[in-house]
Amino acid sequence: MTVNLPPVYEPKEVEDKIYQFxxxxxxxxxxxxxxxxxxxxVIPPPNVTGSLxxxxxxxxxxxxxxxxxxxxxxxDTLWLPGTDHAGIATQNKVxxxxxxxxxxxxxxGREKFLQKAWDWxxxxxGRILKQLYKLGVSCDWSRERFTLDEGCSRxxxxxxxxxxxxxxxxxxxxxxxxxxxxxxxxSDIEVEHEEKPSTLTHIRYQGIGWEGSIVVATTRPxxxxxxxxxxxxxxxxxxRHLVGKKVLLPLMNREIPIIADEYVDPSFGSGxxxxxxxxxxxxxxxxxxxxxxxxxxxxxxxxxxPEMGKYAGMDRYExxxxxxxxxxxxxLVEKIEEYSHAVGHCQRCSTEIEPLVSLQWFVKMKPLxxxxxxxxxxxxxxxxxxxxxxxxLNWMENIRDWCISxxxxxxxxxxAWYCSCGEMIVSREDPERCPACGGKDLxxxxxxxxxxxxxxxxxxxxxxxxxxxxxxxxxxPTSVLVTGYDIISFWVARMIxxxxxxxxxxxxxxxxVHGLVRDALGRKMSKSLGNGVDPLEVIEKYGADxxxxxxxxxxxxxNDQRFRYENVEASRNFANKIWNASRFVLMNLxxxxxxxxxxxxxxxxxxxxxxxxxxxxxxxxxxxxxxLGEAAKVVYEFIWxxxxxxxxxxSKVSLYGNEDQEKEKTKAVLYYVLEGTMRLLxxxxxxxxxxxxxxxxxxxxxxxxxxSPWPEPAEQLSDxxxxxxxxxxxxxxxxxxxxxxEIGIPVGKKAAVILRAPAKYLNLLRQEEVFIQRLAWxxxxxxxxxxxxxxxxxxxxxxxxxxVYLPLEGIIDLAQEISRLEKELQVVEKDLAKVVAKLxxxxxxxxxxxxxxxxxxxxxxxxxxxxxxxxxxxxELKKL
RNA sequence: GGGCGAAUAGCUCAGUGGGAGAGCACCUGCCUUACAAGCAGGGGGUCCGGUGUUCAAAUCACCGUUCGCCCA
Numbered sequence: 040m041t042v043n044l045p046p047v048y049e050p051k052e053v054e055d056k057i058y059q060f061x062x063x064x065x066x067x068x069x070x071x072x073x074x075x076x077x078x079x080x081v082i083p084p085p086n087v088t089g090s091l092x093x094x095x096x097x098x099x100x101x102x103x104x105x106x107x108x109x110x111x112x113x114x115d116t117l118w119l120p121g122t123d124h125a126g127i128a129t130q131n132k133v134x135x136x137x138x139x140x141x142x143x144x145x146x147x148g149r150e151k152f153l154q155k156a157w158d159w160x161x162x163x164x165g166r167i168l169k170q171l172y173k174l175g176v177s178c179d180w181s182r183e184r185f186t187l188d189e190g191c192s193r194x195x196x197x198x199x200x201x202x203x204x205x206x207x208x209x210x211x212x213x214x215x216x217x218x219x220x221x222x223x224x225x226s227d228i229e230v231e232h233e234e235k236p237s238t239l240t241h242i243r244y245q246g247i248g249w250e251g252s253i254v255v256a257t258t259r260p261x262x263x264x265x266x267x268x269x270x271x272x273x274x275x276x277x278x279r280h281l282v283g284k285k286v287l288l289p290l291m292n293r294e295i296p297i298i299a300d301e302y303v304d305p306s307f308g309s310g311x312x313x314x315x316x317x318x319x320x321x322x323x324x325x326x327x328x329x330x331x332x333x334x335x336x337x338x339x340x341x342x343x344x345p346e347m348g349k350y351a352g353m354d355r356y357e358x359x360x361x362x363x364x365x366x367x368x369x370x371l372v373e374k375i376e377e378y379s380h381a382v383g384h385c386q387r388c389s390t391e392i393e394p395l396v397s398l399q400w401f402v403k404m405k406p407l408x409x410x411x412x413x414x415x416x417x418x419x420x421x422x423x424x425x426x427x428x429x430x431x432l433n434w435m436e437n438i439r440d441w442c443i444s445x446x447x448x449x450x451x452x453x454x455a456w457y458c459s460c461g462e463m464i465v466s467r468e469d470p471e472r473c474p475a476c477g478g479k480d481l482x483x484x485x486x487x488x489x490x491x492x493x494x495x496x497x498x499x500x501x502x503x504x505x506x507x508x509x510x511x512x513x514x515x516p517t518s519v520l521v522t523g524y525d526i527i528s529f530w531v532a533r534m535i536x537x538x539x540x541x542x543x544x545x546x547x548x549x550x551x552v553h554g555l556v557r558d559a560l561g562r563k564m565s566k567s568l569g570n571g572v573d574p575l576e577v578i579e580k581y582g583a584d585x586x587x588x589x590x591x592x593x594x595x596x597x598n599d600q601r602f603r604y605e606n607v608e609a610s611r612n613f614a615n616k617i618w619n620a621s622r623f624v625l626m627n628l629x630x631x632x633x634x635x636x637x638x639x640x641x642x643x644x645x646x647x648x649x650x651x652x653x654x655x656x657x658x659x660x661x662x663x664x665x666x667l668g669e670a671a672k673v674v675y676e677f678i679w680x681x682x683x684x685x686x687x688x689x690s691k692v693s694l695y696g697n698e699d700q701e702k703e704k705t706k707a708v709l710y711y712v713l714e715g716t717m718r719l720l721x722x723x724x725x726x727x728x729x730x731x732x733x734x735x736x737x738x739x740x741x742x743x744x745x746x747s748p749w750p751e752p753a754e755q756l757s758d759x760x761x762x763x764x765x766x767x768x769x770x771x772x773x774x775x776x777x778x779x780x781e782i783g784i785p786v787g788k789k790a791a792v793i794l795r796a797p798a799k800y801l802n803l804l805r806q807e808e809v810f811i812q813r814l815a816w817x818x819x820x821x822x823x824x825x826x827x828x829x830x831x832x833x834x835x836x837x838x839x840x841x842x843v844y845l846p847l848e849g850i851i852d853l854a855q856e857i858s859r860l861e862k863e864l865q866v867v868e869k870d871l872a873k874v875v876a877k878l879x880x881x882x883x884x885x886x887x888x889x890x891x892x893x894x895x896x897x898x899x900x901x902x903x904x905x906x907x908x909x910x911x912x913x914x915e916l917k918k919l
Numbered sequence: 920g921g922g923c924g925a926a927u928a929g930c931u932c933a934g935u936g937g938g939a940g941a942g943c944a945c946c947u948g949c950c951u952u953a954c955a956a957g958c959a960g961g962g963g964g965u966c967c968g969g970u971g972u973u974c975a976a977a978u979c980a981c982c983g984u985u986c987g988c989c990c991a
Contacts, residue, residue, distance in 0.1 A: 623953035882974040
């Protein structure tokens with residue numbers, strides 16, 4: 040065959056074509072073969088709000104590496120793709136879009152709004168799919184799902200109703216986090232806390248029926264309008280006598296009681312705290328314990344409620360200033376101090392959260408959390424790296440009830456109906472009439488469920504649950520979940536408890552946790568900073584393989600990484616290196632027909648096969664441990680270091696020579712290693728590896744690399760002798776190059792070299808002569824054995840027991856050479872001293888393992904020999 | 920306040936008990952018929968500080984410093 044590949048790799052010419060080839064041949068399809076061992080991943084469904092960012096690129100690349108590897112290993116492999124409807128996020132986007140036309144969602148109405156949201160979904164869903172194609176992911180697109188599709192919706196309703204029937208879902212007036220901008224309740228974990236400078240205002244409340252007053256401190260003076268008590272610690276001597284007495288709430292002129300509660304920290308501020316049950320989670324709890332009145336001072340819109348007298352309708356921040364001003368006027372402000380405290384913000388829009396009491400739906404968490412804690416404690420689900428187990432348990436063990444209702448329209452509508460007679464119906468089927476009064480005037484609850492409610496069911500809803508489908512039977516539980524640490528509590532934890540509750544099983548066996556992709560300066564990529572890097576742009580410019588390799592090698596399990604173009608370029612260069620090595624091999628494989636490995640391999644051939652076997656072994660072991668970055672580096676080093684720098688260079692001797700038999704053997708090994716290397720590389724760089732593989736003169740003619748077997752670590756290829764001999768040869772070549780460079784002989788200028796070695800090495804050296812000459816640019820090579828006289832005017836080096844001489848009659852600067860050797864001697868002596876110290880340590884000899892002692896002894900011998908030879912050479916030179 | 924993590928070459932980071940590594944950057948020399956996105960050679964480190972465990976510590980434990988994240 041003739042090969043005419045361009046010298047620079049062009050991903051654009053290759054990637055789309057190859058992806059289409061995979062799609063056309065249905066290579067991503069999971070057959071679901073009975074009895075075959077499965078490997079399943081469900082994708083963390085990207086939000087249909089926008090486009091994929093670098094974090095998605097990393098997340099999906101990791102999954103694709105694992106999937107491609109396992110597929111090649113022969114597993115019945117399913118990677119199930121899909122997208123998430125992303126309730127609040129998408130709703131916000133659509134509302135923004137409406138706002139640009141001067142409309143609100145109420146202007147268009149629920150039905151039309153939902154139609155717009157679906158349109159939005161269609162558009163962005165298409166965009167996301169295109170991005171995933173570009174990245175090269177091998178998802179089974181025939182099984183793609185969406186959290187709001189018919190099947191997922193049925194699963195959601197089944198779970199909701201079932202939990203309700205078990206008493207694990209309830210509706211009630213409790214403290215929730217309210218986002219005044221999104222105009223909805225959100226769960227605790229959707230609140231982001233940020234430490235902010237603030238003030239602590241000390242306010243004096245006058246006693247009623249007793250002389251004196253009591254001072255309370257607050258960061259939110261405006262909430263005092265809703266105070267219904269002042270609390271002190273029961274043991275606090277300063278206030279004990281006041282418990283049960285009353286104070287006058289200024290501005291509102293309401294009488295409120297002084298109560299005693301353990302919660303109060305006597306050492307904070309004055310030791311007395313104002314209690315606003317409607318606007319503080321802790322105060323709410325205290326209010327329940329003491330049966331306090333709940334007075335809402337701030338409404339859903341973030342403005343003061345109509346009951347707040349002159350403050351009614353005022354924005355909460357404006358009210359804060361006015362309240363303080365008014366209190367000052369009454370001389371009731373004791374002092375205002377600088378203070379720093381954490382303020383909650385909405386995860387979606389960064390608006391300050393308002394804690395308030397509201398009628399919402401909740402999931403009772405304790406009974407669900409327990410089994411979810413147990414499966415992780417018992418090791419049934421393993422987090423990688425292991426430290427994330429503690430993060431998970433820490434969260435699960437301190438879990439509080441989950442507020443699941445959202446006052447938006449885009450999502451799974453809560454399956455509860457209210458009859459005019461007061462009856463509430465929670466049902467799997469939409470009810471026709473009220474079971475209590477028979478009336479037909481039923482109103483469905485307008486709210487929808489938290490997005491994470493549906494994603495919590497993702498591993499089984501996508502496989503067909505609540506139906507008993509073959510896929511569910513075959514592929515569940517899934518093998519591994521790949522996700523960023525930032526959504527362990529949002530998603531991972533919830534999948535675990537939902538799966539335990541409804542599948543009576545774990546959703547996945549392992550959780551592979553990765554970090555965030557940050558910008559080059561280590562900052563989180565964000566829209567507001569504008570420092571995000573679009574994966575598509577990188578793919579456009581450098582190719583998907585390059586992006587994938589950059590992300591994978593930049594990643595250590597669970598750690599964040601920085602995205603830097605220097606690294607992208609390094610990966611691009613690697614791709615080009617692979618391309619050119621393959622070009623070289625292909626150019627030399629004309630008329631070649633693969634027919635397995637030839638017998639009677641020479642040293643180089645045995646060596647590269649040994650290195651290949653080792654690379655296969657290491658890569659496989661590292662992949663098993665989810666050390667993808669290290670695995671990719673092993674492949675990198677094998678290809679660039681062993682294969683390109685050494686084997687290809689060595690192979691040129693026979694390829695350009697006249698011995699046909701050697702030539703054929705070399706071709707066979709080049710083919711064997713390149714073909715195997717493409718398989719090893721494929722999970723990391725699927726496009727270039729498939730492209731090259733398709734160019735190989737394979738006997739079978741068709742097929743695809745993606746469906747080829749993973750290279751097995753081959754014990755019979757391991758060859759210790761070849762390894763050791765080649766180590767010596769390579770070291771010799773390096774030291775000759777080093778000597779040449781030391782005195783500035785350019786590569787183009789051939790040099791003469793004399794090797795002086797004990798007889799046992801001469802055979803090896805003679806066999807390698809022509810290779811050493813080529814790789815070290817040596818013209819004339821002379822061998823002498825230890826008995827013969829050595830050259831005097833020469834630079835020297837020592838490799839094992841072989842002395843290397845670079846004769847330089849008349850050129851050599853004796854003094855300089857002696858000082859060079861002197862320096863080397865110092866290093867040797869320092870190392871030797873360390874070894875001697877170890878070996879003369881009784882404890883070391885007694886307690887260290889045998890192989891370590893053996894190693895040290897060898898080292899001692901080696902260094903001792905080197906020292907002697909250096910001294911001898913120096914003495915000779917000094918005589919001259 | 921509770922939990923977790925990080926600190927290693929100029930930069931970005933691998934490396935979890937036995938001779939300090941990579942990529943990039945830097946210096947020197949090279950268009951050597953696969954590749955200048957390349958080849959060859961080189962310089963450069965108190966592995967944050969301290970204490971301890973161990974025959975042996977970048978690695979394990981404890982304390983401290985600095986930085987980051989999560990939770991309250």
